[in-house]
Amino acid sequence: MDTTLTDPLVGRLLDGRYRVESRIARGGMATVYLALDVRLDRTVAVKVMHRSLAEDPAFVRRFIGEAKSVASLSHPNVVQVFDQGTDGDNVYLSMEHVPGRTLRDVLRDRGRLPAREALEVMIPVLAALGAAHQAGMIHRDVKPENVLLTDDGRVKVVDFGLARAAEASNQTRTGMMIGTIGYMSPEQVTAGAADARSDVYSAGIMLFELLTGRQPYEGETPMSVAYRHVHDTVPMPSALLPDCPPLLDTLVAQATARDPANRPADATAMLVAAVEAHRTLPRESGPFPSVPVSPLPTGPAPAPGVPGVAGGVPNHTLIQPRADLLTGPAADRGAPAGTGRRGFRPNWFLVALVVVMIAAVGVTGWLFSQGSTVPVPELLNKNVTLAADEARRLGFVVEIGEAQHDEKVAKDLVMRVDPAPKTEVEPGSTLVLVASAGPKRVNVPNVVGMDENAAKEKLAAAGLTPDDVKKQASETVPRGQVIRTSPGVGTPVKENSKVDLIVSKGLVMPDVQGMPKDQAEQLLREAGFDPQSVEQNDAAQPCTVIAQDPRPGAEVDKGAVARLTLSACSVEWHWPWENNGENVNEDGNAVYIPNVVFKDVRAARDELRAAGFKVEIRKGLNRGRVLAQTPPGGQQAPAGTKVTLWH
Template sequence: MQRDEHGDRRARAGGADAAPDPMTGRLLDGRYRIGSRIARGGMASVYEATDLRLDRTVAVKVMHPGLGDDNEFAERFVREARAAARLSHPNVVAVYDQGDDEGTVFLAMELIPGHTLRDVIRKESPMSPAKALAVMEPVLSALAAAHRAGLVHRDVKPENVLIADDGRVKVADFGLAKAVSTDTQHTATGGVLIGTVSYLAPELVISGRADARADVYAAGVVLFELLTGTKPHEGETPIQVAYKHVHEDVPPPSTFEPGLPAYVDALVARATARDRELRPADAAVLLHQVHRVSHALAEGVLDDADLTADLTPLRMQVEAVEAPGPDDTAPEPFDSREFATLTAPIRTVSEPAPTPPRPAPPRPPAPKAEPPGRRRSRKGLVLLIVALLLLVAGGAGAWWFLDGRYTSTPGVLGMTQKAAERELEAAGLDPKAGDPAYSETVEAGRVVSTDPDPGSKVLDGGTVTITLSLGKERYDVPVLKDLTEDEAQDALTTGHLGFGTTTEKWSDTVAAGIVISSSPKAGTTLRPDAPVDLVVSKGPKPVKLQDWVGKDADDAKEWLKDKGLKGKVSKEEYSDDVDEGDVISMDPPAGTTVHRGDTVSFVVSKGPELVEVPSVRGQGVAAATETLENLGFNVETHDAPGSLGLGFVFSQSPGGGEMVRPGSTISLSLI
């Protein structure tokens, strides 16, 4: 499932009043039936769709309305299809088709149900080095395939790494990739930076030029994030973050997670070297280095000096050996060419231009002249002194302009504000309090950074801005119980926390769609964007009706009551087959699924309909028999004990006035 930069989950309706997406239900190019939107990015939205021609589910990326009118955007969109379609690799999201339906430019791609690496980072980072490298291996394999094909992704980030429900890892969105050309590598958008600023290589920030090593840098940043759970460079604005990518090295992951092997730090340093000449040439080389580190981890190696030295960028090794001491801050005022330029006029003075000869005037006797060699020696000495004086003066001037009028910013990190201000004022600088910032490592109220950085040159009397720490950035999980799912997600966003997953659960007490609980629970303190999972009610659990026909109606009503249902007798009927008080029929019938609060109606038997037996005592047998048979009774006769043969009814059974079923037999005793 594709998502945008912020890891948006599958799009949900914003409630009953939310405006329907105009794309949903539309048929693109007579082939793709657009379904629900599953992601939205800065340039396009992604929908789940059905390919009617091949009868399969795909993901369709549709450029936002209006952008298709911009030829530059449209051409880049088309390049995405052509570039990604050239890649056939199990770890690359496949691109099936590209088209333009009356100005709606779209791509048809492989649909990956699942989540993104951003979700994994939120839930599982910091990771162990072995697990982080295992996650990166398929990503680097996909990038290596692209680099072999002459393509640069240019937007490697966790949001573009999809993890299917079956565990497959896929790199998505080669929309910013372009074929590498040997004669030009300018930005694909005429100088506009493409890519997410947290993962931009320094050369992309400076010149917009990119090759495979820009992807290597971004992959190194993703690895850093897996190992530490945080991004290496943070800032209040994208420009501040981009500035740090250019001017600051990615810190060793072990500064955030102590105990990581030095060769893991070295691997990250090599991949994220600011000088791209020090990085691996492409993702295939970095993948080889990842395999070496993974092997060392699997062997349980805690320290491998040779592997660490091999991975550490060469320039960092040289700087570690040749770095000047803390007091050696003055640059060399001249190099050899500057010195030659400075002394050239001096050499001209020592060789004056010749003058025309003229007759020497008569002069009085003079003391014995000094030998010519001595005069030349003195003149050369004077010129040498002048040259040295000029050199010293020039050096002093250069020192003053290049270093003498500057002061090194004192290191005040970790100090209280007052202590830091005293230190800066003692150095002749003007301290100024800037906006405070959160810090994972510096306690609240102490200096987390300065501008300029410690050790940087600043003019005497210049201003140094102090940034005080607000402490660790943490937020409490709000009370989400009794909110709708959408309201709970909004509350998490407002509270700087992330939405994790939703689990639905039956509840007899909480209405459907309402949050039952959250994990972590309300009041738990978390890092920003930490995921919070929700348990949402599906309402009461449905009940499957038992068969109560032929059974006691009172028992049936008691069972329904225990299940939260209502039972009522809608009708009572005579029945020759069902005993009185038992159920003749029920509505809904047995086997039907009903919900809590529903009503089940019963037709209950009154038993068979009874008829009163008339008294026929004293009647002649013929008349008595006729009376009873006309009422539907059967008649049988027998002589009473001591019968006289008169043919009159002496007694009957059942007796007169008794209630019996129609068709019952009446026995007559004759006298």
């Protein structure tokens, strides 16, 4: 039965936007459909999560967050995410549709890949992972099923973030490990932890499989495979294929080290090593020589009596020597007795005929090549080194132009070819490849300590745009000078980016009115001022600040004089609730006022309120601790008396 016909989503308009045309694939967490975005009139792939995950709120929350992160990741080797949404019970992603097949399909058809081809698949995969790692994203499920090969030869990685979203689901909380056991790093197995080096490990396992046609570990159960990832060392590819280049043995060994500290730091570091290995391989290197694939020491033994199979890998996928093209059966067996001369005449005739045909084909090809043209290959968005190698293999002369900055094309990828791709040119023509130098970045210059105008001029000269100016009190930076910038000094930012200046407004005069003289003078000295006081007769509490100059909140320089006007200090005075020096409230009970000086202002407020007092909080130096208190602690007062705190 055609399952597409019975799928309830096929033919439906999902979320009022995506008309589902057919089902492409079904996996462990989602089903993928081919759909038409009716709003933008384009074909997309829609990945719909399975119902068990869509009904889990934790998964949906994480899924939405991961979708937003992946949508911001723009790289030619990453399948682009366009949209994310829900439609009833359906939670979905709308993605770029990539016609082609998975790397798993290729391995199924071919068994394994030649050394150069394996690296030419891994290099764009590592470029995609490297871009994700630099953006702070981890794939967590690197495997051939998540690598797509397009019909025009491009390589794209899919399903970034899906494994992380699944980690939030109830399924994982009941013990299911997220990832694919055959490619899972030791730390993912033992602790469920993953970072960039975990992706590197999985990429190393995948490279091993591309080279050998099999995974390094086999077992009867997934847990037995997981156990070997934790306790065994991944064998070298040459253990199965003796002629495997030593550099690839080294690359696999480094990527699959059990200790993450011994692996390349991220996919970009592994990419550099892979490009170098590719560069050193002979250009003409095709598939490995047709040597039997040996079983790993811990793997199953070859099946006895079954030709062409070793360690479970069919040899029919390998390129076989063709030495029999010019030798017939008689040559293999020897000529029958009495027919020696006649036995050789047909073979010499065939040899001569082949030579004449080869010469004729060569001459004809040369004649036709005179005056013919060839198209410039499509080299855009490829690594410039690999693109140059490809062009030279096709017979072009290659010049590498000066790299140019570009906000959209990643560093070291070809952004322009001259002549343009698909242009018809003469064979052997010169192609100029211009690579991207990546986005242009300008470091924020150091303008700390400059006045506002000079700082703005220096920012503009560096190609940046001075934006908002914010004032902030400072005890160390004089008024009018820059304290810092936002983004900070030395931060690389895009050209013409806006930069805020935080400028000192000097010291701010604290409010000490109503504060006892000793506490007020101590606070002002601590703030960097020079307090000077005069007294005048006043009915207020003795030796209390009744006026100050400069006014509270004024912006002044450090060391400025703070003039305080005090009520007379020699006058005898009693608190309003005192009667002949006795502290008594209305019902004859007195309450001790707690001493909260130097305590956290919030804790002090709560303590006073718990004791039954009202609290007023005023800013002094605004340091979060009580600097002064009135009435002072230790004396008795009626419940409900107001206590003023400065902080």
